[in-house]
Amino acid sequence: MTFSLKTPTSFNLPAVVRSHGWIQMPPFAETTDHGLAYIIRLNTGKVLRFEVHAVDGNLRVSATALLSEVEQDELSHTVRWMLDLEQDFTEFYSRACQEPKLIKMVERQAGRVLRSPTLFEDVIRTLLTTNTLWKHTLRMCRELITRYGDPLPCDIELHAFPTPEQLAQVDEPTLREQCRMGYRAPYVNELAQRVVSGELDLETLKTSSLPTIELRKELMGIKGVGGYAAANLLMLLGRYDYVPVDSWALKVVSNEFYGGEKVSPKQVLSTFERWGKWQGLVYWFWDWSPTV
DNA sequence: GGTAGACCTGGACGC
């Protein structure tokens, strides 16, 4: 079945789809016309694949299954969240267009960051990016999904991302052994347990009115989420007050602003401080000079 | 508040 969604005035679907590495991780995929494809498990338990295409200035969403009214509402709401359709970038663009290194992103109407349907899923993905190479992150994520996620009925080789309930049933040694996630296994297991027990309601953080600093504290209360992971997750929540400083950030900031001299995380942070509540976004979409 | 060492995996490298 198919339905349409209205887009905001400044919106570029391929720019959102390619905003970061999530699109390389299943069950995300990019369509041939640079739209979004994803396999989702709806609250009713129905598993389907949907695609989002840009058509005549709007979005066309097509699903591999017939949907009830409730299911279509859920899918519509989820797509809006995943593509960050609600956020207004007018203020940011007016500042960014005065910075030569941000002109390209303004012209591309970039700035929206691709999200998973749930914050739980984004936290798990972020945990899998820490202290490892991207290649290994992709492998861990693939194992997690193919082993524990629900299969797509029309193609059982493809799977949805596992729910907290499904991951809570997998013990730590099994996660270590089957997904090769090492010391991250207890973090994933504990997070799933906390969400299932109701001790941690991650999804309410998506619409929380807490100040960003408080939201950061909440996120850093999750085992395995440190400064980098929290800043990354805040970006996904539409809060850009923190720069996710990782080894890549140290490298590009050194190259761009310090003539290749070694820099500290503090120096990275001070580089973008003047951008205030937009600094994470500025860092993310900065037109970095090629590193030597 | 700052720092050192441990935590894991897998790739690169030397022998």
Next chain:
DNA sequence: GCGTCCAGGTCTACC
């Protein structure tokens, strides 16, 4: 083939 080193963030203990 085996052993060693290294990259990648976070946690914990200690100062």
